[in-house]
Amino acid sequence: IDVDNKFKYEIRPLKSPPRIVVDLHNVAFDDNFSLYLINQSTAIAITLPALSTGTDGRFFIIKDYSGTAAVNNITINVTGTDKLETSTGTSHVISSDNGSVVLVAYKSTSRWVIV
Numbered sequence: 001i002d003v004d005n006k007f008k009y010e011i012r013p014l015k016s017p018p019r020i021v022v023d024l025h026n027v028a029f030d031d032n033f034s035l036y037l038i039n040q041s042t043a044i045a046i047t048l049p050a051l052s053t054g055t056d057g058r059f060f061i062i063k064d065y066s067g068t069a070a071v072n073n074i075t076i077n078v079t080g081t082d083k084l085e086t087s088t089g090t091s092h093v094i095s096s097d098n099g100s101v102v103l104v105a106y107k108s109t110s111r112w113v114i115v
Helices: none
Strands: 019-021 035-038 044-047 059-064 074-077 091-094 100-106 111-114
Touching: 059 074, 091 100
Parallel strands: 019 035, 035 059, 044 074
Antiparallel strands: 059 100, 074 091, 100 111
């Protein structure tokens, strides 16, 4: 993946089986899991880890596992002064049933890039 013609990241196979998130009040992201299947029955908001705590190129795949995101949106927020995709973006909403997003850490600009 070429990010802004500056860095190229290689997507590698997932390190472990997917993590199915049921406790929606405590989504814990870590480098041992890359795929998060969100099984929700209400609209939820989750927060990405701070870019300063991880490595460049780490990625998370977040998917509406329950297939209800059109009614029960999944809002993904950044931490602190981190940005999402643009210089001002701070959140992304999965609002289509079975929708998903891939987020790649781009530390030099303190932002998560949507792939």
